[in-house]
Amino acid sequence: MDLKLKIWRQANQNTKGELKDYAIKNVSADSSFLEMMDQLNEELITKGEEPVVFDHDCREGICGMCSLHINGEPHGPQNATTTCQLHMRKFKDGDTIYIEPWRSRAFPVIKDLSVDRNAFDRIIEAGGYVSVNTSGNTLDANAMPVPKADADEAFNSATCIGCGACVAACPNASAMLFVSAKVSQLSLLPQGKVEAKDRVLNMVNQMDLEGFGNCSNVGACAEECPKEISLENIARMNREYLGASLASSK
Amino acid sequence: MAITGLFLISFLIVHLLGNLQLLDLSVEGQEKFNAYAKFMTSFPLIKIISYVLYISILFHAIDGIVLVMQNRKARPERYKSWKPNTNSIWASRNMGLLGTIILAFIIMHMGQFWYQMHWGDIGVDSEGNKNLAAVVIKTYQDGSAGLIFVLLYVISMAAIAFHLWHGFASAFQTFGLNHKRYTPVIKKVGYGISVIIPLAYAIIPVYILMAKN
Numbered sequence: 001m002d003l004k005l006k007i008w009r010q011a012n013q014n015t016k017g018e019l020k021d022y023a024i025k026n027v028s029a030d031s032s033f034l035e036m037m038d039q040l041n042e043e044l045i046t047k048g049e050e051p052v053v054f055d056h057d058c059r060e061g062i063c064g065m066c067s068l069h070i071n072g073e074p075h076g077p078q079n080a081t082t083t084c085q086l087h088m089r090k091f092k093d094g095d096t097i098y099i100e101p102w103r104s105r106a107f108p109v110i111k112d113l114s115v116d117r118n119a120f121d122r123i124i125e126a127g128g129y130v131s132v133n134t135s136g137n138t139l140d141a142n143a144m145p146v147p148k149a150d151a152d153e154a155f156n157s158a159t160c161i162g163c164g165a166c167v168a169a170c171p172n173a174s175a176m177l178f179v180s181a182k183v184s185q186l187s188l189l190p191q192g193k194v195e196a197k198d199r200v201l202n203m204v205n206q207m208d209l210e211g212f213g214n215c216s217n218v219g220a221c222a223e224e225c226p227k228e229i230s231l232e233n234i235a236r237m238n239r240e241y242l243g244a245s246l247a248s249s250k
Numbered sequence: 251m252a253i254t255g256l257f258l259i260s261f262l263i264v265h266l267l268g269n270l271q272l273l274d275l276s277v278e279g280q281e282k283f284n285a286y287a288k289f290m291t292s293f294p295l296i297k298i299i300s301y302v303l304y305i306s307i308l309f310h311a312i313d314g315i316v317l318v319m320q321n322r323k324a325r326p327e328r329y330k331s332w333k334p335n336t337n338s339i340w341a342s343r344n345m346g347l348l349g350t351i352i353l354a355f356i357i358m359h360m361g362q363f364w365y366q367m368h369w370g371d372i373g374v375d376s377e378g379n380k381n382l383a384a385v386v387i388k389t390y391q392d393g394s395a396g397l398i399f400v401l402l403y404v405i406s407m408a409a410i411a412f413h414l415w416h417g418f419a420s421a422f423q424t425f426g427l428n429h430k431r432y433t434p435v436i437k438k439v440g441y442g443i444s445v446i447i448p449l450a451y452a453i454i455p456v457y458i459l460m461a462k463n
């Protein structure tokens with residue numbers, strides 16, 4: 001199929017970017033979206049032009065590295081699918097496709113379609129862990145009984161790959177879905193309960209410091225999340241945050 | 251937003267129940283309403299609650315403005331292509347706009363009735379109570395101005411309907427209440443009140459206008 005592409009080009013964080021038009025021919029319907037981008041880049045390189053920078057790694061929908069705001073939606077038009085798992089058969093011959101980076105003050109553009117998502121890492125550093133003694137006396141995790149329902153719920157939350165589509169989709173550029181998934185995956189399990197209060201306070205605090213917007217329960221995040229993380233996580237985090245702020249010793 | 255929002259909804263219900271008395275346009279009906287208005291503006295407990303109400307409205311509005319400004323700042327560069335209707339409803343993304351319409355309405359509404367009741371020279375009925383009913387009836391029956399006020403009223407009620415459509419269930423999510431069993435019920439109750447309350451309100455001025463002849 002032949003396509004028209006409108007791609008955001010931006011040299012670096014300090015310059016202004018703009019949408020540039022590209023035409024691409026003979027794209028296989030069986031190729032993935034990123035393979036289509038590879039094809040475009042090969043053509044650009046052959047012509048001596050700068051290839052388009054975009055993030056990707058596993059291309060299996062598990063690492064959270066790919067992004068792209070495709071035709072007005074993060075990760076494109078297919079539900080519960082990362083950009084790397086999106087196929088060109090979702091598009092029609094002659095289509096015009098807009099390709100933009102995630103838009104958020106907290107995710108500055110590095111180049112073209114690649115944005116800096118270190119804000120997420122700093123939120124994890126603020127509390128997204130459990131402290132365990134690794135000096136040789138570590139407990140066997142399986143020795144700790146966990147109700148099946150809790151284990152399943154924690155697992156669901158843990159399927160968040162940290163891609164940032166929730167921020168990209170949110171009209172407020174809020175990171176609540178990501179942070180609440182990370183808070184939940186730990187606080188639902190006995191190992192994570194110990195530090196639960198400080199964790200939720202510190203992670204929310206870091207989230208606000210990074211400049212994400214406020215959650216107004218629009219729900220666009222959960223609709224666009226490739227891993228279908230649910231709004232129940234946000235409610236759980238609100239609950240924990242409320243409890244922790246009232247009961248905090250600090 | 252959630253605490254003040256739910257409180258304001260409880261006000262909407264009480265205010266509606268009181269003012270549905272205006273559907274009785276007979277002389278006795280008007281006098282009953284005037285007596286009720288006197289009670290609502292003089293009974294001490296209700297006075298205290300009304301001050302809490304004014305503060306809640308202000309807080310809800312100011313908090314809303316702050317949130318909208320912070321959220322705009324959180325996305326300095328907008329998308330060129332943006333299809334929000336694929337992932338969320340219009341009302342949820344336009345609470346600030348809807349709130350602004352509602353606030354403008356509240357200011358007009360208080361100017362028309364609350365101010366008149368307290369400081370206006372509106373005369374008394376045969377019981378000696380300030381004749382607020384007459385002010386209301388005149389406002390909505392008085393020529394083309396009356397027609398415009400009825401229209402503005404109905405439009406504002408539509409804004410409240412959309413505001414509640416998102417706002418009611420949203421408040422519970424903010425409190426952390428999201429549960430497989432209760433959330434569907436909360437949503438249905440929210441949709442129910444967001445249609446019924448504004449509709450019942452809108453009936454009052456429309457009925458008064460139609461009762462003109």
Ligand code: SF4
Pocket residue numbers: 159160161162163164165166167177178181221224225226227228229
């Ligand atoms: S919650 Fe979903 S959209 Fe957000 S970072 Fe995790 S996987 Fe991506």
Ligand code: FES
Pocket residue numbers: 055056057058059060061062063064065066082083084085161
């Ligand atoms: S490249 Fe790893 S999830 Fe898409």
